Amino acid sequence: MRNTMKVAKWEIKRNMKNKSYIIGLLLTPLLIIGFMVISSFFDDSEEETSDSATVFVNDQLGVYDDMASTLEETGVSWDFMQTDLTEAEAQEDLENSEETAYVFVDQEGLEEGALSVYTSEDMDSFFMSEVQVLASPIQAKQIEELGLTESQFEGISQGVQFVEAGDDTATETSEGSLVGMDENPLQTLVPGIFGGFVLLSVVFTGMAIFQSASQEKKDKIAEIILSSLTPTELMQGKIIGYFALGLIQTLVSTVLLLPVFMWRLDEPLLEYLLVPELALYLLIAILGYLLFASIFVGIGATMADVTTAGNFQGFVMMLPFLPFVFIGPVLSDPSGLMAQIGTYIPFTSPAVLLLRLTTLEEWPWIEIGISLAILAISVWAFMKLAGKIFKVGILMYGKNATPGEIIKWLKA
Amino acid sequence: MDKMLSVSNLGKAFKDKQVISNISFDVHKGEIMAILGPNGAGKSTTIRNIMGIMYPDEGSIHFQSTNGKEIPRHRIGYLPEERGLYKNVKVMDILLYLADLKDYPLDKARTRALEYLKKFDLEGKDKVSVEELSKGMGQKVQFIASIIHEPELLILDEPFSGLDPVSQELFKDEIRNLAKNGTAILLSSHQMNLVEEMADRLFMIHRGKKVIYGTMDDVKLEYANFKCTIHGNNDPKQLELLPDVQRIEVNEGSTILYLDKDVNPNQWLKQLPEDLQILELKINRVSLHEIFIDIASDKNLLQEKKAGEVYA
Numbered sequence: 001m002r003n004t005m006k007v008a009k010w011e012i013k014r015n016m017k018n019k020s021y022i023i024g025l026l027l028t029p030l031l032i033i034g035f036m037v038i039s040s041f042f043d044d045s046e047e048e049t050s051d052s053a054t055v056f057v058n059d060q061l062g063v064y065d066d067m068a069s070t071l072e073e074t075g076v077s078w079d080f081m082q083t084d085l086t087e088a089e090a091q092e093d094l095e096n097s098e099e100t101a102y103v104f105v106d107q108e109g110l111e112e113g114a115l116s117v118y119t120s121e122d123m124d125s126f127f128m129s130e131v132q133v134l135a136s137p138i139q140a141k142q143i144e145e146l147g148l149t150e151s152q153f154e155g156i157s158q159g160v161q162f163v164e165a166g167d168d169t170a171t172e173t174s175e176g177s178l179v180g181m182d183e184n185p186l187q188t189l190v191p192g193i194f195g196g197f198v199l200l201s202v203v204f205t206g207m208a209i210f211q212s213a214s215q216e217k218k219d220k221i222a223e224i225i226l227s228s229l230t231p232t233e234l235m236q237g238k239i240i241g242y243f244a245l246g247l248i249q250t251l252v253s254t255v256l257l258l259p260v261f262m263w264r265l266d267e268p269l270l271e272y273l274l275v276p277e278l279a280l281y282l283l284i285a286i287l288g289y290l291l292f293a294s295i296f297v298g299i300g301a302t303m304a305d306v307t308t309a310g311n312f313q314g315f316v317m318m319l320p321f322l323p324f325v326f327i328g329p330v331l332s333d334p335s336g337l338m339a340q341i342g343t344y345i346p347f348t349s350p351a352v353l354l355l356r357l358t359t360l361e362e363w364p365w366i367e368i369g370i371s372l373a374i375l376a377i378s379v380w381a382f383m384k385l386a387g388k389i390f391k392v393g394i395l396m397y398g399k400n401a402t403p404g405e406i407i408k409w410l411k412a
Numbered sequence: 413m414d415k416m417l418s419v420s421n422l423g424k425a426f427k428d429k430q431v432i433s434n435i436s437f438d439v440h441k442g443e444i445m446a447i448l449g450p451n452g453a454g455k456s457t458t459i460r461n462i463m464g465i466m467y468p469d470e471g472s473i474h475f476q477s478t479n480g481k482e483i484p485r486h487r488i489g490y491l492p493e494e495r496g497l498y499k500n501v502k503v504m505d506i507l508l509y510l511a512d513l514k515d516y517p518l519d520k521a522r523t524r525a526l527e528y529l530k531k532f533d534l535e536g537k538d539k540v541s542v543e544e545l546s547k548g549m550g551q552k553v554q555f556i557a558s559i560i561h562e563p564e565l566l567i568l569d570e571p572f573s574g575l576d577p578v579s580q581e582l583f584k585d586e587i588r589n590l591a592k593n594g595t596a597i598l599l600s601s602h603q604m605n606l607v608e609e610m611a612d613r614l615f616m617i618h619r620g621k622k623v624i625y626g627t628m629d630d631v632k633l634e635y636a637n638f639k640c641t642i643h644g645n646n647d648p649k650q651l652e653l654l655p656d657v658q659r660i661e662v663n664e665g666s667t668i669l670y671l672d673k674d675v676n677p678n679q680w681l682k683q684l685p686e687d688l689q690i691l692e693l694k695i696n697r698v699s700l701h702e703i704f705i706d707i708a709s710d711k712n713l714l715q716e717k718k719a720g721e722v723y724a
Contacts, residue, residue: 227492
């Protein structure tokens, strides 16, 4: 174990002194912050575009004030004013103006249910959908004209909507989730997202193990190292070292990103994060890491060079991306068959579990138990197998191992 | 002399091919023991089996310091044939890491590393990244790494390969020094001249089997017959007729006469004909190099003579 820790310490130190690691360490959170800033910049600029639009209303029904107040409520801030121009005059005027629209509210249009709108050529394409908000004050006018009582008016303006109905549990769940959503969706999402982030960072850092193992061969230092310790110690040291590096990455990102998120979203994210569920999420992430790390370290030891990866190695490298297949089905039905299958496949179970636990209100404890057991057994089995491959593969310089050879080593 | 390492009846096969068989030798404290042989003879396989990097199919390896089969990793220094260093790290960092893996105190390791870097003309390179070193410099750092923890047994697999003559001398001196100070040294090489100069004992291996084993003097006495080189214009036929001449090799302006094993050089010289043209005459023993070439090129001169012993 002492030797294992020495190797782990070395891997950490070596990477921490490596410029590209440090750049990556800081760049990941900075990129996320950068994207946030850029996207907010675009948001602002869109608002500016719609702000600059000028909308004239030829109001023959006396609803201009209602329309103006509706616009204010919805936050659309056009230059909104009345006009006496006729449709023909308006069209003429539009030929020489920019970002301008004319809306004609007249009795004829009201009866037909279609009001004419003329826009200048350069008008934003979203304008036609935005302008629909003006329909409600006109509808109200329509209803008023029908001479309905206040309760009748309320009945109509409430509208009708389709609500999913079914057995009691479904109703309960949807009610529950509605309540939960009302409370704050972030509260349940934050620990899950963090768990996912930890899983992603450690698995990605874990992929560096693969490089590290094959680099050991490329640099031909394996035999020198193995004169001081056993292959198992070297392998375990690498796995622990890169796990620590993944955690450092997570920590740095969290420290940099959390304040930014808290400021942007104006939510006590830290409070949401530090809940008991987080412990389980982290356990899942650690097991997921160990599984992939053992696979990567084993595969890395079979390759002379990262660039010479064969089909077999390439296929194995794709394993961490397998859970993406399940994201759609799991999100649409977190308790469905696909979700359950994903939970029981060791390569997908960490990500699928995290996704399900975050979206589900009631946790399926039995499934979680079985899944964790499968994961733990797989980790143990893959560590054993990786150990066998690593022992032989790490000394095979200058040549990739064929699947046949790997199977032979596994049998040995 | 203390036996630091004892190898007996070592055998190893890859698939159906027997790579080494029946290899037995000892390495003593303070001596330089050389394993010689052509490429592919089984030298590295033997060493890898000793280091526990491979496991022998037969035979046993005994280390004196652990009094058993367990490999005293911290007391062995090892320079493998296929060697390198991590590229993107500083020279001192890698030396300290390797010393740390051997449980050697780091402050002592640092002092020793600086001493050796200076000795090997690498002063001030301790903070330089390994990838900036030339190949020869890298070899020196690897050598320092193998001895930084003051090993009691040093195993060097082809330590001179790829070195320029100046560096070779440096390595040779240091290896001799280490032996003088009590380190047991096992080195493999195919550069006979170097081995001949420095080894106390040697073990020659060919096709995985022992060919010669003994002290350098014994080996020379036993296997290296005298040869006489005569510069001058002489008739080869006349030289062939001389007594105790096994065979002759005629070159332009000179002739080499290979003599029988039991020949007495004094008496033999007296028998040389008066009319022989001698511009220059040299009598010396056949070098290890020539024995080696004989064996490696399957001329089998030596093996024919010693067939009984070698393949008994």
